[in-house]
Amino acid sequence: MKISARNVLRGTVAAVKAGSVNAEIAVDLGSGDHLTAIVTLGSCTELGLEPGKPVVALVKAPWVIVMTGDSELKLSARNQLAGTVTAVETGAVNAEVVIALPGGAQVAAIITKEAVKELGLAPGVAATAVIKASHVVLGVPKA
Amino acid sequence: MKISARNVLRGTVAAVKAGSVNAEIAVDLGSGDHLTAIVTLGSCTELGLEPGKPVVALVKAPWVIVMTGDSELKLSARNQLAGTVTAVETGAVNAEVVIALPGGAQVAAIITKEAVKELGLAPGVAATAVIKASHVVLGVPKA
Amino acid sequence: MKISARNVLRGTVAAVKAGSVNAEIAVDLGSGDHLTAIVTLGSCTELGLEPGKPVVALVKAPWVIVMTGDSELKLSARNQLAGTVTAVETGAVNAEVVIALPGGAQVAAIITKEAVKELGLAPGVAATAVIKASHVVLGVPKA
Numbered sequence: 001m002k003i004s005a006r007n008v009l010r011g012t013v014a015a016v017k018a019g020s021v022n023a024e025i026a027v028d029l030g031s032g033d034h035l036t037a038i039v040t041l042g043s044c045t046e047l048g049l050e051p052g053k054p055v056v057a058l059v060k061a062p063w064v065i066v067m068t069g070d071s072e073l074k075l076s077a078r079n080q081l082a083g084t085v086t087a088v089e090t091g092a093v094n095a096e097v098v099i100a101l102p103g104g105a106q107v108a109a110i111i112t113k114e115a116v117k118e119l120g121l122a123p124g125v126a127a128t129a130v131i132k133a134s135h136v137v138l139g140v141p142k143a
Numbered sequence: 144m145k146i147s148a149r150n151v152l153r154g155t156v157a158a159v160k161a162g163s164v165n166a167e168i169a170v171d172l173g174s175g176d177h178l179t180a181i182v183t184l185g186s187c188t189e190l191g192l193e194p195g196k197p198v199v200a201l202v203k204a205p206w207v208i209v210m211t212g213d214s215e216l217k218l219s220a221r222n223q224l225a226g227t228v229t230a231v232e233t234g235a236v237n238a239e240v241v242i243a244l245p246g247g248a249q250v251a252a253i254i255t256k257e258a259v260k261e262l263g264l265a266p267g268v269a270a271t272a273v274i275k276a277s278h279v280v281l282g283v284p285k286a
Numbered sequence: 287m288k289i290s291a292r293n294v295l296r297g298t299v300a301a302v303k304a305g306s307v308n309a310e311i312a313v314d315l316g317s318g319d320h321l322t323a324i325v326t327l328g329s330c331t332e333l334g335l336e337p338g339k340p341v342v343a344l345v346k347a348p349w350v351i352v353m354t355g356d357s358e359l360k361l362s363a364r365n366q367l368a369g370t371v372t373a374v375e376t377g378a379v380n381a382e383v384v385i386a387l388p389g390g391a392q393v394a395a396i397i398t399k400e401a402v403k404e405l406g407l408a409p410g411v412a413a414t415a416v417i418k419a420s421h422v423v424l425g426v427p428k429a
Contacts, residue, residue: 020163040276077329130423203351
């Protein structure tokens with residue numbers, strides 16, 4: 001299978017918290033990095049999500065917010081992955097920014113080129129990828 | 144009314160499953176295609192969503208993931224609409240890909256042009272549009 | 287802190303409705319404009335969200351749908367902010383549209399340039415920014 005989502009992060013289910021419609025899934029990315037995903041309860045059951053299960057977390061690049069500098073705000077977004085910018089490719093309106101995490105995983109974000117300028121994003125700059133739990137798609141290998 | 148969302152899919156509510164904050168709505172697109180949407184319980188009540196009600200499902204093109212080939216993954220995304228690519232328009236960073244479903248509906252996705260190359264997307268190629276239920280906005284005609 | 291989200295709206299928590307996994311937060315933007323956000327219950331607790339608390343609502347521009355004209359549809363999206371277009375910047379595939387709200391806040395949307403044409407978006411045109419509650423990230427100042 002090939003998939004257009006720029007971010008395909010491999011990990012293991014660490015915890016499952018089921019609600020009435022949705023479930024919150026904690027994913028261990030294996031090198032100190034963690035990701036939380038909200039999926040429907042139906043998906044949770046069909047995919048057999050339970051602690052220890054290997055999963056893939058898919059996140060489209062336009063769903064990632066980039067943050068730099070000391071944060072004077074606490075955010076509701078469950079996922080705030082701190083790393084270092086490794087690449088910036090600029091288009092007419094948007095730009096793609098790649099952030100490498102300490103454990104080796106890379107997260108791509110599509111943001112406006114205006115934001116790239118304001119945040120001073122360039123290779124080597126420290127930056128954090130912010131991802132809402134409801135924006136993460138989980139996948140499991142077919143049995 | 145005119146709306147910027149590229150994807151405006153007409154259908155009928157097939158089922159409603161209410162939770163404490165959200166509700167999961169199954170929409171029959173009328174030609175074998177189905178779509179699931181998660182909306183707040185408040186919206187569900189205000190829109191009077193119940194089986195048989197005609198609805199419009201709105202999905203912005205950047206919220207659609209495109210997948211090709213035999214899937215060795217099962218995904219948590221409720222909506223995986225298989226069809227055929229009918230158009231690809233490429234920009235500096237992004238590209239718009241249109242997928243026609245068997246029933247005649249069309250789904251547009253905005254993905255990176257890098258993904259278009261990797262997936263070999265071109266008119267005639269089989270592809271699947273993947274859409275999270277929480278990314279679908281529902282609309283009903285005003286009474 | 288600097289953040290790539292184009293939309294940073296300041297307000298005050300007006301109401302909190304907790305579910306089993308998520309919570310629905312109503313935010314008063316202070317000049318008649320309101321915004322609803324869905325965050326996980328965990329975030330709600332950690333951020334100490336309760337009526338009267340100052341918050342910042344973050345929304346990425348690609349998550350905003352733009353609507354014009356008399357709406358013959360009622361939408362499930364909790365947030366429908368009516369205002370006036372103040373700027374349109376067009377790229378190869380996408381365009382950034384800025385809508386000023388009556389209270390002075392501005393909302394930026396990234397939509398396809400095709401949609402800009404179809405909706406006749408230009409400075410001075412009345413338009414509504416549509417934002418799903420699950421697409422709003424909330425932030426609070428660190429104690």
